[in-house]
Each structure stands twice: as C-alpha cells, then as structure tokens.
Amino acid sequence: MGIRYPVVQGGMVWCSGWRLASAVSNAGGLGLLGAGSMEPELLREHVRKCKMATANPFGVNVSLMSRQVEGLMKVIEEEEVKIVFTSAGTPRAWTGFLKERGVVVVHVVSSSRFAVKCEEAGVDAIVAEGFEAGGHNGREETTTLCLIPAVRCVTSLPLLAAGGIGTGEALLAAQALGADGVQIGTRFALTRESSAHEYFKQLCIGLEEGETKLLLKKLSPTRLVKGAFMTAVEEAEARGASVEELRQLLGYGRARKGIFEGDLVEGELEIGQVASLVRRMQDVEEVMQELMTGYERALMNRERWDASV
Amino acid sequence: MGIRYPVVQGGMVWCSGWRLASAVSNAGGLGLLGAGSMEPELLREHVRKCKMATANPFGVNVSLMSRQVEGLMKVIEEEEVKIVFTSAGTPRAWTGFLKERGVVVVHVVSSSRFAVKCEEAGVDAIVAEGFEAGGHNGREETTTLCLIPAVRCVTSLPLLAAGGIGTGEALLAAQALGADGVQIGTRFALTRESSAHEYFKQLCIGLEEGETKLLLKKLSPTRLVKGAFMTAVEEAEARGASVEELRQLLGYGRARKGIFEGDLVEGELEIGQVASLVRRMQDVEEVMQELMTGYERALMNRERWDASV
Numbered sequence: 001m002g003i004r005y006p007v008v009q010g011g012m013v014w015c016s017g018w019r020l021a022s023a024v025s026n027a028g029g030l031g032l033l034g035a036g037s038m039e040p041e042l043l044r045e046h047v048r049k050c051k052m053a054t055a056n057p058f059g060v061n062v063s064l065m066s067r068q069v070e071g072l073m074k075v076i077e078e079e080e081v082k083i084v085f086t087s088a089g090t091p092r093a094w095t096g097f098l099k100e101r102g103v104v105v106v107h108v109v110s111s112s113r114f115a116v117k118c119e120e121a122g123v124d125a126i127v128a129e130g131f132e133a134g135g136h137n138g139r140e141e142t143t144t145l146c147l148i149p150a151v152r153c154v155t156s157l158p159l160l161a162a163g164g165i166g167t168g169e170a171l172l173a174a175q176a177l178g179a180d181g182v183q184i185g186t187r188f189a190l191t192r193e194s195s196a197h198e199y200f201k202q203l204c205i206g207l208e209e210g211e212t213k214l215l216l217k218k219l220s221p222t223r224l225v226k227g228a229f230m231t232a233v234e235e236a237e238a239r240g241a242s243v244e245e246l247r248q249l250l251g252y253g254r255a256r257k258g259i260f261e262g263d264l265v266e267g268e269l270e271i272g273q274v275a276s277l278v279r280r281m282q283d284v285e286e287v288m289q290e291l292m293t294g295y296e297r298a299l300m301n302r303e304r305w306d307a308s309v
Numbered sequence: 310m311g312i313r314y315p316v317v318q319g320g321m322v323w324c325s326g327w328r329l330a331s332a333v334s335n336a337g338g339l340g341l342l343g344a345g346s347m348e349p350e351l352l353r354e355h356v357r358k359c360k361m362a363t364a365n366p367f368g369v370n371v372s373l374m375s376r377q378v379e380g381l382m383k384v385i386e387e388e389e390v391k392i393v394f395t396s397a398g399t400p401r402a403w404t405g406f407l408k409e410r411g412v413v414v415v416h417v418v419s420s421s422r423f424a425v426k427c428e429e430a431g432v433d434a435i436v437a438e439g440f441e442a443g444g445h446n447g448r449e450e451t452t453t454l455c456l457i458p459a460v461r462c463v464t465s466l467p468l469l470a471a472g473g474i475g476t477g478e479a480l481l482a483a484q485a486l487g488a489d490g491v492q493i494g495t496r497f498a499l500t501r502e503s504s505a506h507e508y509f510k511q512l513c514i515g516l517e518e519g520e521t522k523l524l525l526k527k528l529s530p531t532r533l534v535k536g537a538f539m540t541a542v543e544e545a546e547a548r549g550a551s552v553e554e555l556r557q558l559l560g561y562g563r564a565r566k567g568i569f570e571g572d573l574v575e576g577e578l579e580i581g582q583v584a585s586l587v588r589r590m591q592d593v594e595e596v597m598q599e600l601m602t603g604y605e606r607a608l609m610n611r612e613r614w615d616a617s618v
Contacts, residue, residue, distance in 0.1 A: 111518050111519065112518060113517075113518070130452065130454070131440065131441075131452060132440075132451075132452040132454060132455050138519075139519065140518045140519030141519065141522065141523070141582075142441075142518045142519060142582060142585075143440060143441040143452040143453065143454065143473055143582060144454050145439070145441060145452065145453050145454050145472075145473035145474075145479060145482065145583075146441050146473045146518070146582045146583050146585070146586065147518070149476060149478060149479070149586055150518055150585060150586060153586075163454075164452055164454035164455045165454075167458060169458060169485050169486050169487065170454060170458070170485075170486065172482075173454065173481075173482035173483070173485040173486050174482070175610070176479075176481040176485055176607045176610075177478050177479065177482050178478065208422075209420050209421060209422070209449045209455070209456070209459055210420065210447075210448065210449030210450065210451060213450065214450070218547070237549075238549060239549040240546075240547060240548040240550075241549075273450075273451060273452060273455045274454075274455050276451075276455070277455065277458055277459060277462075298485045301484070301485075
C-alpha cells in the first residue's frame with residue numbers, strides 16, 4: 001500500500017474523519033475515513049479534505065450494512081479513492097465493483113470461514129478482528145490471539161490483526177502470530193485528532209479492565225463502555241429481554257449522541273478493551289512514535305528469549 | 310523453577326493427573342496436578358505416582374474455592390510438594406502457610422488489580438489468564454492480549470501468560486507482550502496422557518471457531534463446549550433464568566460426567582477457545598517439540614519484521 005509502517009488506523013464511526021485519517025497517513029501509517037457514520041456527501045467532503053491534508057495514501061472504511069452503501073460507493077468511484085476497507089456483510093457484494101475500478105480492497109472478518117470467502121471474492125488483504133475490539137463484533141467471540149493463527153492457516157493474503165492492539169509490543173505479538181501488520185482503532189480514537197467528543201475520550205482514557213462489555217448479542221454483538229446505557233442494556237438482558245425490547249432500548253442515533261456529542265448518559269459508548277492501557281491524551285504523531293519505540297524495544301528483548309529457551 | 314522450557318501445563322479438573330503432569334515435566338516443561346477434582350487422599354496418590362514417574366520438578370494446582378482446601382494443603386505439606394499454583398480466591402489466604410514451608414507459590418489472576426494483591430501477599434510468580442481460557446474465568450472478560458501488558462505494568466514478578474496459548478508462535482507473542490513464559494491448558498488436555506475421556510478429547514479436537522462460549526456468568530463465568538448442556542444453559546440465560554435456576558440446571562458433578570466419563574449429552578464440557586487450532590491427538594513429547602519448533606520458526610521470521618518497519 002506504499003506506507004512506511006504496517007499500521008492501519010481503523011475506520012470508526014464518529015471518530016475517524018479527515019483530521020484523524022490524514023494525521024495517521026502523514027505519520028507513516030494508513031489512515032481510514034470511517035464512512036459508517038457519514039452520508040455520501042459528507043464522505044465526499046472528507047475525502048477532498050483528506051487529499052488536501054496529506055500527500056500519502058489513505059482509504060475509506062465502508063460498513064456493508066449501511067443503508068447508504070450505494071451512495072457511498074458512488075462517491076468512492078467519483079472521488080477516485082484508491083483503498084477501501086469493507087466490513088460486515090459479504091465480501092462478494094462489492095469487491096468486483098471496486099476491483100474493476102482499480103481500488104485496493106480489504107475486508108474485515110471475525111472468523112477463518114469468512115477469510116476463505118474473502119479470498120474467493122478476490123480481495124487484496126484481510127483484517128481479522130478479535131473479541132476485544134470496540135463496537136460491532138463477531139458472534140464467534142474469538143479473541144485476536146486465537147483468531148490470527150486460524151486465519152493465517154487458511155489464507156496467504158496479507159493479513160492485518162485487529163482488536164486489542166494498542167502498543168508496539170502488541171504489533172510484534174501480532175506478527176509472531178502470523179499477521180503482516182495491524183489495524184488499530186481504540187488508541188487512535190483517543191487521540192487529539194479524533195473527532196470523538198472530549199468527554200467520551202476522557203471517560204475512555206480513565207477506564208479500568210472489565211469496564212467494557214460485549215453486549216446486545218441478540219441484536220448484533222457490540223462492545224459498550226460502562227455507564228447508564230450499558231447498565232440499562234445489562235439489566236434488560238439479565239431479565240431475558242427480547243430482540244424487540246432491545247431494539248427499542250437501543251433506539252436510533254445513540255452512538256452519535258454518545259461518541260460525537262459527548263452525552264455520557266443517553267449515548268451509546270463504544271471502545272475496545274485496550275482502552276484500559278491508554279492513560280493520556282496524545283496526538284497521532286506521538287502515538288505512532290510510541291508504537292515504533294515499543295516495537296523496537298520488544299524486538300531488542302529477543303536475546304533474552306533465546307536465552308530463556 | 311529449574312525447568313528447561315518456559316512452559317507450564319495448567320492444572321485442570323479431570324485432565325491433569327500424574328500421567329499428564331509427569332509427561333510434561335519429563336519433556337522439559339512444568340507439569341501440574343489439578344487438585345480441583347481430587348479428594349485429599351487421591352491427591353496424595355497422584356503426588357506419589359508423579360514422583361515415581363519423573364525426576365524433574367512438578368507442582369500442584371489448588372483451587373482455593375475447593376471445599377477440600379485444608380485437606381489438600383495438608384497433603385501438600387506432608388508429601389513435601391515444592392511448587393503450588395493457587396487459583397480463585399485471594400492469594401492472601403494460603404501464601405503465608407506455603408511460603409513458611411519453603412513452597413514456591415504462584416497465583417492465577419484475571420486482572421492487574423489481583424496481580425497487585427499477589428505481590429502484596431508475597432507470591433513468587435503470577436499466571437495471568439485471559440477470557441479465551443477454558444473452564445472458570447474472570448468476570449472482567451479481559452483477553453490475554455490486553456491482560457498481559459496490563460499485569461506487566463503493575464508487577465515485576467515472573468509472569469506467565471495463559472488463555473489462548475497453544476503454539477510456539479503464541480509463546481513468542483506472549484513474551485513480546487511482556488510475559489516470561491506461558492501456562493498451557495487446552496493443548497495438553499487433548500494429549501494422550503490427559504486423563505480426560507476419549508470422547509471428550511475427540512469432540513474438542515473437532516471444534517470450530519465459535520464453538521466454545523463463556524456462559525453461566527450469573528454464577529461463575531465458565532467457558533463451555535457446544536452440546537446439549539451448553540444449549541440448555543444458553544436457552545435458560547436467553548430467557549433471563551435466575552441464579553437459583555442456573556444452579557439447579559448445573560447441578561453437581563457434571564464436569565466429571567462430561568470430561569472424565571465422556572457423557573457428551575449430560576456432562577459439562579470445558580475447554581479453551583484455542584481447541585479450534587488443535588487438529589489431532591498427540592502425545593506430550595510431540596506437543597512440546599512442536600511448541601519449540603513453532604517458537605524457533607517465529608523467531609526466525611524476525612528478520613522479515615525488521616525489514617517491514
């Protein structure tokens with residue numbers, strides 16, 4: 001993909017607009033615009049601004065469950081976006097359309113079964129995302145540690161590990177497991193350049209272990225952050241709430257309210273488990289430098305490992 | 310601990326008797342007798358047989374929730390067991406007693422908060438076990454990938470990673486994250502030397518991703534294997550079954566029935582997520598060789614990593 005570091009910034013609703021994506025691309029990673037929370041014309045604006053803000057490659061993440069997917073793909077074609085990450089849905093749906101237009105296509109999966117489908121559909125690379133990831137998540141609940149080797153077994157395509165990756169040490173661990181690089185969401189969602197609300201970022205930076213939970217499994221499994229809404233969901237699920245009740249409780253537009261508007265009471269808050277390792281607000285350049293320093297430090301320790309075996 | 314490889318075989322109910330533990334110790338790892346499913350006199354028998362079967366160090370795992378804990382500790386004292394892994398409960402309870410008798414004490418945790426308590430209690434080392442592990446599990450649901458760096462931050466004690474580790478590549482990944490070694494349960498539970506029933510082993514060797522689930526969260530979170538009992542638990546939980554209903558459904562002695570007696574219908578079946586990476590029955594010696602080969606192979610790839618960054 002012509003990037004310096006094997007680090008992709010995951011496309012995230014309400015977090016990854018042109019500011020975050022261009023900052024990551026400028027810092028040597030691959031930034032992604034998260035189109036999941038955008039109308040087509042807003043995506044067009046972000047693509048244009050991102051092009052102005054960086055000369056480096058960047059991409060767009062499209063959730064194939066979006067009601068806007070046709071409109072978003074039209075904008076991607078018209079604005080000549082070069083790299084598209086698709087998530088949810090089947091890789092068969094849009095890979096052909098994108099490949100015909102010369103786009104590099106990467107699909108996000110949560111199982112090796114879907115990785116096989118990706119290869120059949122002709123994608124260029126795969127992101128395998130584990131249980132610890134924030135937001136929407138696979139039904140298998142396979143963690144990144146178990147998922148990466150499983151996906152590596154079934155495909156020789158370039159493979160990015162996602163879920164629970166927030167440090168250079170974890171990048172090295174992912175490579176040990178067979179990944180070529182990583183996709184990082186949470187750590188970048190909590191940078192200055194992320195468009196998430198300040199209140200949301202501060203809450204997430206203060207999270208302890210165990211303060212995110214994968215809930216809403218009867219609808220679509222989603223990793224939520226502790227707070228009023230999560231408590232309401234937990235209570236409803238403990239008493240066996242039906243799909244319909246949960247759908248009503250969730251309502252519409254809650255993620256925007258929580259993540260973008262900073263309403264920590266009414267909003268739906270989504271972040272990955274690895275938030276509990278993030279302890280201060282940083283800018284993207286600083287995060288990228290720390291990732292590489294941590295990676296080098298972990299590599300240096302390899303002599304110690306040799307000796308211990 | 311005077312072992313050749315930084316690999317501990319986890320003490321597991323109904324799997325790890327003297328045959329498995331001595332085989333692991335003979336192969337250069339540290340074998341553990343799983344006292345969680347033993348009466349004190351049975352533990353005594355296993356300790357004695359294990360001493361006969363290996364000249365290398367081995368240990369005993371004691372669940373501090375066991376109703377037999379006093380009796381088991383008495384046997385440990387009388388039989389002069391040198392290494393004890395304690396799990397569940399607080400490390401404060403028995404660490405003093407064991408240390409006074411010259412025993413090396415290792416406690417199993419699922420959070421960095423408990424790792425701090427371990428250090429305060431004076432344990433010699435810590436096992437940090439993530440969400441992907443089989444059987445009883447932490448309430449935080451923190452995965453091994455997120456847990457190891459968190460525990461490494463709060464303690465300088467020797468640290469073993471557990472949960473989701475079944476290959477040499479995963480051992481290297483665990484070390485990259487800051488662990489000194491690993492504790493492996495599932496992979497050893499499915500060897501010839503494990504005392505689990507053949508039917509149970511064959512079922513687990515055929516598992517696909519997503520076919521274990523962490524359930525019984527209202528009682529004590531437990532990773533179960535797909536089958537009649539897991540379906541019954543899932544149905545009960547989906548309709549909001551109370552603690553009391555779940556306790557009745559679980560009953561007593563189900564794990565023995567499932568794992569040891571091979572009753573795949575009535576039994577409670579417990580195994581880790583990483584079972585989906587185990588594809589054939591092996592003996593311990595073969596597993597240990599594969600672990601070390603995989604580890605070396607992953608280390609060799611490090612040149613590629615340098616180049617990619």
